Amino acid sequence: MAISDLDFPVGVVARSHSDSAQLAQALAENVAAALRDAIDSHGHATLVVSGGRSPIAFFKALSQQTLPWAKVLVSLADERWVPVSHDDSNEALVRRHLLQGPAAEAQLLGLYHSAGSLEEAAKLTEQALADLPSIDVLILGMGTDGHTASLFPNSPNLDEAMDRDGSRRCLPMLAPSVPHQRLTLTLPVLKAARLQILSIEGQRKLEVLAQAMQQPDQRNMPISAFIEAPLEIYWCP
Numbered sequence: 001m002a003i004s005d006l007d008f009p010v011g012v013v014a015r016s017h018s019d020s021a022q023l024a025q026a027l028a029e030n031v032a033a034a035l036r037d038a039i040d041s042h043g044h045a046t047l048v049v050s051g052g053r054s055p056i057a058f059f060k061a062l063s064q065q066t067l068p069w070a071k072v073l074v075s076l077a078d079e080r081w082v083p084v085s086h087d088d089s090n091e092a093l094v095r096r097h098l099l100q101g102p103a104a105e106a107q108l109l110g111l112y113h114s115a116g117s118l119e120e121a122a123k124l125t126e127q128a129l130a131d132l133p134s135i136d137v138l139i140l141g142m143g144t145d146g147h148t149a150s151l152f153p154n155s156p157n158l159d160e161a162m163d164r165d166g167s168r169r170c171l172p173m174l175a176p177s178v179p180h181q182r183l184t185l186t187l188p189v190l191k192a193a194r195l196q197i198l199s200i201e202g203q204r205k206l207e208v209l210a211q212a213m214q215q216p217d218q219r220n221m222p223i224s225a226f227i228e229a230p231l232e233i234y235w236c237p
């Protein structure tokens with residue numbers, strides 16, 4: 001199967017790349033151009049990225065792009081509720097692979113807060129996200145269960161997190177894999193991004209995407225809520 005075999009809704013643009021390295025470089029160049037446009041347009045740019053393993057090559061390629069990085073605010077679509085010193089921290093991943101070289105000048109708004117409970121941490125993050133401008137560029141990944149960010153099927157709070165009219169910007173979620181406790185931006189915040197990009201690799205994830213497009217209830221596979229205009233999908237075999 002190739003991504004060109006899928007019948008996406010109008011306004012969803014699918015871009016196929018030969019391999020991970022070529023996808024990462026093309027994505028980095030296109031995101032850099034979008035960040036420059038945002039800065040030209042309103043003096044600053046807000047980039048929200050996802051964690052996991054797939055984005056590392058993209059982060060490294062983007063960090064080397066030339067742009068006024070001091071005018072860029074980087075934040076996260078989700079976070080594992082672990083200290084930023086922890087190996088599983090998405091903030092640590094972004095600091096290690098993206099905020100390097102020219103991109104070291106960017107600002108970072110992390111989601112992690114220490115607190116007595118995940119719910120209390122989410123409330124602190126909610127307050128901190130009052131400083132998050134509207135998102136210019138959003139980079140999403142996808143798990144093979146159809147989750148994106150930390151919008152996990154069957155997680156408590158998923159209904160509220162996927163409520164397009166919801167008022168919360170951040171909610172506590174539970175993942176099926178360790179670390180289970182997560183913080184996620186909610187659907188209305190993510191869907192308000194000007195440029196929404198889903199970056200996935202491999203046949204298995206292409207099959208998951210095809211399956212997600214058939215879901216009568218978007219909560220079964222939350223990525224399905226994003227497979228609509230405006231979305232750009234980057235894929236390689």
Ligand SMILES: O=C(O)[C@H](O)[C@@H](O)[C@H](O)[C@H](O)COP(=O)(O)O
Nearest residue numbers: 050051052053054141142143149
């Ligand atoms: O915190 C996370 O893990 C991510 O935000 C998550 O949503 C990720 O995008 C998917 O799980 C895909 O992860 P991989 O790229 O590692 O497959």
